Amino acid sequence: RKEVEQDPGPFNVPEGATVAFNCTYSNSASQSFFWYRQDCRKEPKLLMSVYSSGNEDGRFTAQLNRASQYISLLIRDSKLSDSATYLCVVNGVDSSYKLIFGSGTRLLVRP
Amino acid sequence: GAVVSQHPSRVICKSGTSVKIECRSLDFQATTMFWYRQFPKQSLMLMATSNEGSKATYEQGVEKDKFLINHASLTLSTLTVTSAHPEDSSFYICSALRDLNTEAFFGQGTRLTVV
Numbered sequence: 001r002k003e004v005e006q007d008p009g010p011f012n013v014p015e016g017a018t019v020a021f022n023c024t025y026s027n028s029a030s031q032s033f034f035w036y037r038q039d040c041r042k043e044p045k046l047l048m049s050v051y052s053s054g055n056e057d058g059r060f061t062a063q064l065n066r067a068s069q070y071i072s073l074l075i076r077d078s079k080l081s082d083s084a085t086y087l088c089v090v091n092g093v094d095s096s097y098k099l100i101f102g103s104g105t106r107l108l109v110r111p
Numbered sequence: 112g113a114v115v116s117q118h119p120s121r122v123i124c125k126s127g128t129s130v131k132i133e134c135r136s137l138d139f140q141a142t143t144m145f146w147y148r149q150f151p152k153q154s155l156m157l158m159a160t161s162n163e164g165s166k167a168t169y170e171q172g173v174e175k176d177k178f179l180i181n182h183a184s185l186t187l188s189t190l191t192v193t194s195a196h197p198e199d200s201s202f203y204i205c206s207a208l209r210d211l212n213t214e215a216f217f218g219q220g221t222r223l224t225v226v
Contacts (some may be wrong), residue, residue: 032213044204099145099208101147104154
């Protein structure tokens with residue numbers, strides 16, 4: 001089983017739609033969770049950290065479910081500029097601290 | 112946010128030569144730096160984790176003698192791809208952590224093409 005798993009998509013949605021992505025992680029001891037956004041041929045950029053209580057930033061809402069070991073990202077009122085790959089990131093837990101990336105979920109927002 | 116600078120952004124080299132990629136944290140001291148590789152339409156794959164002043168920790172399947180990592184200071188880590196081959200052509204990205212359990216800041220990436 002992969003340490004971090006995501007549905008690769010693509011999710012093809014019209015402008016204004018609400019779309020949700022899920023990500024599951026395998027290590028129950030993980031403590032840090034993030035969503036990053038990556039545009040084609042660019043480096044990933046932090047979208048938001050994910051806290052136990054859940055957090056919201058404008059049109060974006062992130063949730064953490066420790067019992068089921070998944071995190072989610074909800075995007076409301078999708079914009080064309082939201083088209084990108086969304087990467088779920090979880091810290092790995094072994095001899096050294098590291099960040100493990102999911103394979104990413106591709107979002108295409110159409111006019 | 113914090114700034115991480117990666118250089119060069121693009122390099123073309125001949126098969127058998129070595130290429131050095133630098134990763135610098137410009138406005139903070141990075142306790143940990145990571146090196147990733149990304150092939151087209153694939154996810155970022157962690158190659159190694161480096162901490163200043165100690166040997167890098169390589170992920171399974173990554174040859175430490177081929178991908179030399181030096182974390183000489185709290186603001187600089189380098190990755191040297193030795194005896195590069197066409198199959199090493201990829202997008203290499205570094206990231207840096209200011210503190211554990213915080214977000215990582217990424218360099219702009221280096222697109223390596225070996226001909």
